[in-house]
Every structure is written in C-alpha cells, then in structure tokens.
Amino acid sequence: MTSRIPLPDLLAGLAVLGFGLIGFWQAWAIPVSPLYAQVGPTVIPYVVAAGLTALGASLVGTALRGGWSHRIEELAGTAPPNWRALGFLFAGLVANLILIGPAGFSIAASVQFVLVAAAFGSPSMARDLLIALPLTLLVWFLFVQGLGVNIGAGLLEGIILRMLGQEPV
Numbered sequence: 100m101t102s103r104i105p106l107p108d109l110l111a112g113l114a115v116l117g118f119g120l121i122g123f124w125q126a127w128a129i130p131v132s133p134l135y136a137q138v139g140p141t142v143i144p145y146v147v148a149a150g151l152t153a154l155g156a157s158l159v160g161t162a163l164r165g166g167w168s169h170r171i172e173e174l175a176g177t178a179p180p181n182w183r184a185l186g187f188l189f190a191g192l193v194a195n196l197i198l199i200g201p202a203g204f205s206i207a208a209s210v211q212f213v214l215v216a217a218a219f220g221s222p223s224m225a226r227d228l229l230i231a232l233p234l235t236l237l238v239w240f241l242f243v244q245g246l247g248v249n250i251g252a253g254l255l256e257g258i259i260l261r262m263l264g265q266e267p268v
Contacts, residue, residue, distance in 0.1 A: 203253010
C-alpha cells in the first residue's frame with residue numbers, strides 16, 4: 100500500500116461518483132404522472148444512478164487505499180492492440196448507424212451482432228447471423244408489442260407484421 104493517494108485514480112472515482120449524483124438529480128426531475136401505481140419512468144434512471152454512485156464510491160475508496168492505476172501500468176505493453184478486432188467493432192457501430200433508418204432495427208442490429216462476434220473471434224458469420232436475426236426480431240417484438248415502444252419497423256419487421264395481419268408503423 101502506498102502512502103500517497105494517486106490523483107488520477109481519485110479524480111476518476113470522483114467523476115463517476117459525480118455522474119451518479121447527477122443521475123439521481125435528473126431522475127428526480129423527471130415528471131411522474133399519478134397514473135403510475137408501481138413502475139414509472141424513473142425506475143431505470145434511479146437504478147443506473149445507484150450503480151454509478153456505488154461504482155464511484157468504490158473507485159474513490161480504492162484510490163484512497165493506494166489506487167488501481169499502478170496495476171494497469173504493470174500490464175502496459177504486454178500485448179499489442181488487436182487492430183482487426185477493433186476494426187470489426189468500429190464497422191459494427193458504423194453499420195448500425197447507417198442501416199437503422201433504411202433497413203430497420205432487426206437488420207441493423209443483426210449486422211452489428213455479426214461484426215462484433217467476428218471481433219471476438221467467431222469463425223462463422225453465417226451461424227452468427229442465424230443467431231442474431233431471431234434474437235433481434237424477438238427484442239424488436241418485445242419492445243413494440245410488450246412495452247408499446249415503437250422503435251420503427253424496417254424491412255423484416257414489416258414482412259412479419261403483414262404476416263400477422265397488422266400494418267407496419
């Protein structure tokens with residue numbers, strides 16, 4: 100244990116703690132209709148704020164006990180960055196941004212899923228696509244039908260809605 104408090108570690112912890120407190124403040128400012136009996140629009144913001152606050156407090160505590168960055172410095176230079184994996188991750192983000200409007204959620208998210216899986220070393224893009232399409236369609240369906248949140252119907256969603264006798268929104 101070092102006797103000196105590492106300033107970067109302390110500042111990082113205080114920043115995360117600050118974000119958590121700002122999250123509580125902003126969640127408190129969300130207007131809540133009296134129609135909500137149980138779960139309202141502030142539940143998730145409060146959960147996220149609590150998580151950030153707990154993480155920030157933990158980081159501040161770790162910084163006060165000597166910090167964590169010295170461990171990171173010990174590991175620095177042990178392995179070069181994997182540019183191929185980073186490229187796949189970046190391509191997945193860009194593909195989602197480009198495809199979400201014209202192709203819809205399921206196609207955009209499936210392409211992103213496949214590219215991120217490739218970044219993590221998956222050998223089969225075809226298999227990943229066969230996993231991604233049903234998964235993203237399920238997520239889309241749960242948002243639209245289960246939660247009533249319209250995240251937009253794209254090409255694939257429109258076909259499924261028509262098969263179910265509904266019009267795409």
